[in-house]
Amino acid sequence: MGGLPKKAQQLENLRKKKNGVLALDSGALLFKEEKIQPDQIQQLTATAQGIVSAYNRMSFAAVGVARQDLAAGLPFLLSLQHKSDFPWLSANLVNRTHGKPYFKPHTLLSMAGVNIGVIGLTGQGPESLLPEKDNAVILPWEDVLPKEISQLKGRVDLLILLSNLPSSTNKKIAETHPEIHLILQGGSTSGNLVPERINNTLITQVEQQGKSIGILEVRWNKQTKKWEDAGAENLLLEKKNELDRLGWQIGRYLKTGDPKLVFKDKPDVLAAYESMARQHERLNQEIARLTVEQNTRNANRTQFSSYSHHFETMRKELPDNPAVRAIVDATTTEVNRIGKAAVKARISDSSGKNQEGISENYAGSNACTSCHAPQFAKWRGTQHATAYDTLEAKGQQFNVQCLPCHVTGPAAQTGQEMLALAHDLRQVGCESCHGPCRAHILQPTDAKAERPTMATCQRCHSGDHDDRFNFFEALSRLRCRSD
Numbered sequence: 001m002g003g004l005p006k007k008a009q010q011l012e013n014l015r016k017k018k019n020g021v022l023a024l025d026s027g028a029l030l031f032k033e034e035k036i037q038p039d040q041i042q043q044l045t046a047t048a049q050g051i052v053s054a055y056n057r058m059s060f061a062a063v064g065v066a067r068q069d070l071a072a073g074l075p076f077l078l079s080l081q082h083k084s085d086f087p088w089l090s091a092n093l094v095n096r097t098h099g100k101p102y103f104k105p106h107t108l109l110s111m112a113g114v115n116i117g118v119i120g121l122t123g124q125g126p127e128s129l130l131p132e133k134d135n136a137v138i139l140p141w142e143d144v145l146p147k148e149i150s151q152l153k154g155r156v157d158l159l160i161l162l163s164n165l166p167s168s169t170n171k172k173i174a175e176t177h178p179e180i181h182l183i184l185q186g187g188s189t190s191g192n193l194v195p196e197r198i199n200n201t202l203i204t205q206v207e208q209q210g211k212s213i214g215i216l217e218v219r220w221n222k223q224t225k226k227w228e229d230a231g232a233e234n235l236l237l238e239k240k241n242e243l244d245r246l247g248w249q250i251g252r253y254l255k256t257g258d259p260k261l262v263f264k265d266k267p268d269v270l271a272a273y274e275s276m277a278r279q280h281e282r283l284n285q286e287i288a289r290l291t292v293e294q295n296t297r298n299a300n301r302t303q304f305s306s307y308s309h310h311f312e313t314m315r316k317e318l319p320d321n322p323a324v325r326a327i328v329d330a331t332t333t334e335v336n337r338i339g340k341a342a343v344k345a346r347i348s349d350s351s352g353k354n355q356e357g358i359s360e361n362y363a364g365s366n367a368c369t370s371c372h373a374p375q376f377a378k379w380r381g382t383q384h385a386t387a388y389d390t391l392e393a394k395g396q397q398f399n400v401q402c403l404p405c406h407v408t409g410p411a412a413q414t415g416q417e418m419l420a421l422a423h424d425l426r427q428v429g430c431e432s433c434h435g436p437c438r439a440h441i442l443q444p445t446d447a448k449a450e451r452p453t454m455a456t457c458q459r460c461h462s463g464d465h466d467d468r469f470n471f472f473e474a475l476s477r478l479r480c481r482s483d
Contacts, residue, residue, distance in 0.1 A: 001047060001328045004054045005320035007213050010312055011058055012321060014215065020112035023058060026162040027066025027122075028187030028208045030080075034129055036071045039342070040415040043335045043400050045072050048080065050331025054324045056085040062107050064120040064162030065090035066187035067129055067138075074134045078102065089120025089162055091148050092139040102136060106148055108156065114222055117156035119148050119180075123164035123188055141165060141173065149179050157222035164188060167203070174198035181225065181305075182216075192311045200226055206311065213312045220305045228304035236290040243283045250276055332396060339398025343419050361436035362408060364424030368437070371444070375480040376430070382478060384428035405460035408432045428460075 015021045030048040055063065065088050069077055081088050081103065091105030109116040122138050130136045145161075152159060160182045163170050170183050178200040185193075185205045192212055193205040206214035253273050256262050263270040365385075369376045379385055387406040391397040400415035407421055408429040431437050435450035454471040461469035 001050060001054070001331060003211060003314035004051070004328055005322075005325040006314045006318040008054065008058045008321035008324035009319050010213050010314075018217075022109065022111050022116070023060045024118065024160065024162060024184060025055070025060060025063045026184045026186030026205075027064035027120075027164050028068040029055075029063055029066070030069045030077075031071040032068065032208075034067050034071055034125070037414050040400050041072060042338045042342075043415065045076060046335050046338060047331060047401065048072065048076075049083065050327055050334075052080055052084050053327045053331075056083075057321075057323050057327065060086045061109055062087050062089055062118050062120070062162065064088075064164060064184075064186065065093055065103055065122045066164035067123050067125055068187055070122075070129055074102065074130060074136055089118060090122045091119055091144045092141060093122045094137060094139055094144075096135045096137045105144070106152065108152075114158055114220055115156045116158045116160060117152040118160045118162060119145070119152075120162045121145065121165055123166070141169070145173065145177065149177060153179070157225065158182070158218075158220055160184065162186070167193075167205075170203050171198050174201035174203060177201075181227070182218075195307065195309055197227060202227065202307065204309070211314060213314065214309070215312065216307055216309045218305065218307045221303060224303050224305070226304055228306050236287065236294055239283055239287050239290060243280065243287060246276055246280050246283065250280060332399060335401065336396050336398045339400055339415070339419060342416070343398060346416070346420065361410075361438050362425055362431050363436075363438040363441050364408075364422065365427070365429035365431070366424050367441055368430050372430075372480070378480065379430060384432070384478075387428040388426040410436075433457075 011021070011023060030051055031044060036044050063084075063086055065077070069088075077088070087104045087107045089105065089107060090103045091101060093103060094101050103120070106117055106119040109118065121141050121144075124138050124140065127137075130138070149159070159180050161170075161173070161180050161184070163173070163183055163185045164187045165173075165185070166188045167185060170185050173180065174183060175198055180201050183201060183203045185203060186208055189205065190207065191205075192207050192214065193203070195202045195204040195216065197203075202216075204214065204216065206212055250273070253259050253262075253276075259270060259273045263273065365376065365379065388397065391399070391402055391406050396402050398419065400418055403415075403418040404413075406426075406428065407418055408425040408427065408431050409418065409421060425431075433450075433452040433456060437447075437449050439447035440449050452475070457469070457471055457474065461471075461474075
């Protein structure tokens with residue numbers, strides 16, 4: 001949730017500068033994965049409710065239902081829908097018995113005199129996401145999208161699709177249905193994708209989980225409903241550059257005199273020159289044609305719709321929106337309370353299980369001192385050694401969403417396992433970089449410790465947590481050895 005206050009402030013600033021700002025999200029909003037561990041459900045659903053509260057405050061107009069949003073179960077999302085000031089959209093997540101959608105298939109909006117239709121599509125995948133008791137099924141887009149488009153025909157000036165489908169499928173939709181003017185995809189691929197035009201459809205994507213905000217400024221002509229062909233201007237420039245290069249080559253031949261006379265005894269050279277001369281003439285004719293088309297386009301530019309775009313990374317130095325910061329703080333406090341209660345419940349459990357034996361392959365950093373005293377001393381002076389302390393200082397030491405990057409242990413450990421770690425594993429210790437080392441301590445020669453890779457560090461030093469991280473600089477500063 002860390003980027004939400006900054007995202008909210010960016011939206012607020014944008015709305016102060018411009019009229020007609022429409023906030024949309026394609027989904028994969030509530031959870032990162034389609035499945036969540038049972039012992040993390042309470043904390044993750046509390047976080048999801050906080051996200052919805054923040055989106056309410058940010059005045060989002062609609063959010064698509066992605067498969068990830070169903071990770072806590074369809075009943076949870078249906079209940080959360082009643083707390084959302086915006087509609088959740090999915091035309092193809094339907095009741096298996098009678099085929100009725102569980103969420104609104106589309107919504108109608110009006111912005112700056114333009115009537116806008118927004119349709120939602122949920123991605124297909126393993127049916128295990130929806131247990132039999134939910135009586136729900138995700139239909140193929142081909143079964144529902146044509147009907148939705150038909151219902152909105154003549155009622156909207158601009159048609160937008162919020163899609164959780166793969167990029168290849170969205171391109172097929174654009175090829176099949178030019179009536180859709182904009183596809184905002186999310187939850188199927190990672191990263192920001194610059195707008196790509198397929199026929200009369202723009203397809204774009206913003207990096208998920210609040211890492212960026214995508215701003216698409218559209219100047220829409222609701223009479224023609226067509227995007228201008230920016231590619232034609234690029235083609236004209238490309239042809240002119242090609243003509244310049246070819247003209248320079250031909251000029252080198254002409255410096256020696258008339259090529260037909262100079263190269264009359266060199267038929268291969270003469271043939272190459274004549275081929276270039278013919279290509280030069282063809283380029284001149286093509287450039288003349290493209291220039292006429294460009295002039296016509298410039299004269300009729302107002303008939304077409306245009307856009308500009310950029311992605312704003314939620315950098316740490318950006319200001320926070322106070323209202324959304326308060327929502328985030330209250331949510332993380334509640335999440336931490338849930339984790340603390342789980343710890344108390346486990347401590348009071350009389351089952352007699354060894355709670356500190358879960359990560360038995362890990363020895364703890366103190367075990368490294370006998371052979372690696374200088375390296376241990378160097379580690380003690382780094383922020384890794386106090387990573388858990390920073391959570392305690394913020395009252396978040398029981399938040400299982402924060403713990404993975406502040407403790408030592410396997411990446412796949414559950415929330416209960418992280419909360420039960422031995423004291424010596426409550427920091428980013430030696431084994432966070434070098435892997436479990438109990439075997440190495442017992443047999444130093446036979447069981448070698450791992451060496452950290454870029455992937456090792458990027459488990460935590462990712463863009464949303466550390467947007468200035470440089471692996472090679474960090475390695476040179478933190479490495480244990482001089483070789």
